[in-house]
Amino acid sequence: MASIAERVRAVVEEHRGDRGALMPILHDLQEEFGYIADEMVPALARELNLSRADVHGVVTFYTDFRSEPAGTTVVKLCRAEACQSVGAERVVAHAEQTLGSKLGKTTADGAVTVEQVFCLGNCALGPAAQVNGRMYGHVTPERFDSLIAEAKAEHA
Numbered sequence: 001m002a003s004i005a006e007r008v009r010a011v012v013e014e015h016r017g018d019r020g021a022l023m024p025i026l027h028d029l030q031e032e033f034g035y036i037a038d039e040m041v042p043a044l045a046r047e048l049n050l051s052r053a054d055v056h057g058v059v060t061f062y063t064d065f066r067s068e069p070a071g072t073t074v075v076k077l078c079r080a081e082a083c084q085s086v087g088a089e090r091v092v093a094h095a096e097q098t099l100g101s102k103l104g105k106t107t108a109d110g111a112v113t114v115e116q117v118f119c120l121g122n123c124a125l126g127p128a129a130q131v132n133g134r135m136y137g138h139v140t141p142e143r144f145d146s147l148i149a150e151a152k153a154e155h156a
């Protein structure tokens with residue numbers, strides 16, 4: 001099996017000559033590995049002639065990219081204005097408290113990752129959430145708990 005450094009080199013090669021290649025390269029790597037591992041950063045910096053800080057900055061700035069593997073269940077909670085006005089922050093606070101992990105992080109057992117997003121295109125039914133790619137509306141703290149329980153049961 002190819003090492004991570006070899007895969008990074010191969011993906012960079014596919015985008016050689018593209019302008020602004022870093023973003024598509026990161027998307028490709030995330031699709032393949034599920035996240036951008038720390039060890040990819042120096043390899044990318046070297047291949048693309050960028051500083052490590054530049055690469056790291058892009059990975060951490062865009063919420064599209066994860067720097068650690070995602071949990072079995074991935075929940076995206078909308079924090080944009082329309083959802084905020086109908087209680088999204090209560091759901092976020094509840095999620096962090098009950099799961100014991102911060103937004104963008106995965107629970108210690110690897111079961112759940114909760115991420116923030118800014119609009120899921122479901123504004124009329126806020127607070128909106130997506131659980132493993134499925135969209136839900138009117139998400140209250142209680143509904144959040146049942147969505148997590150259902151998702152866990154599905155993967156049990």
Ligand code: FES
Pocket residue numbers: 078079080081082083084118119120121122123124126128
């Ligand atoms: S503002 Fe939350 S889905 Fe649009």
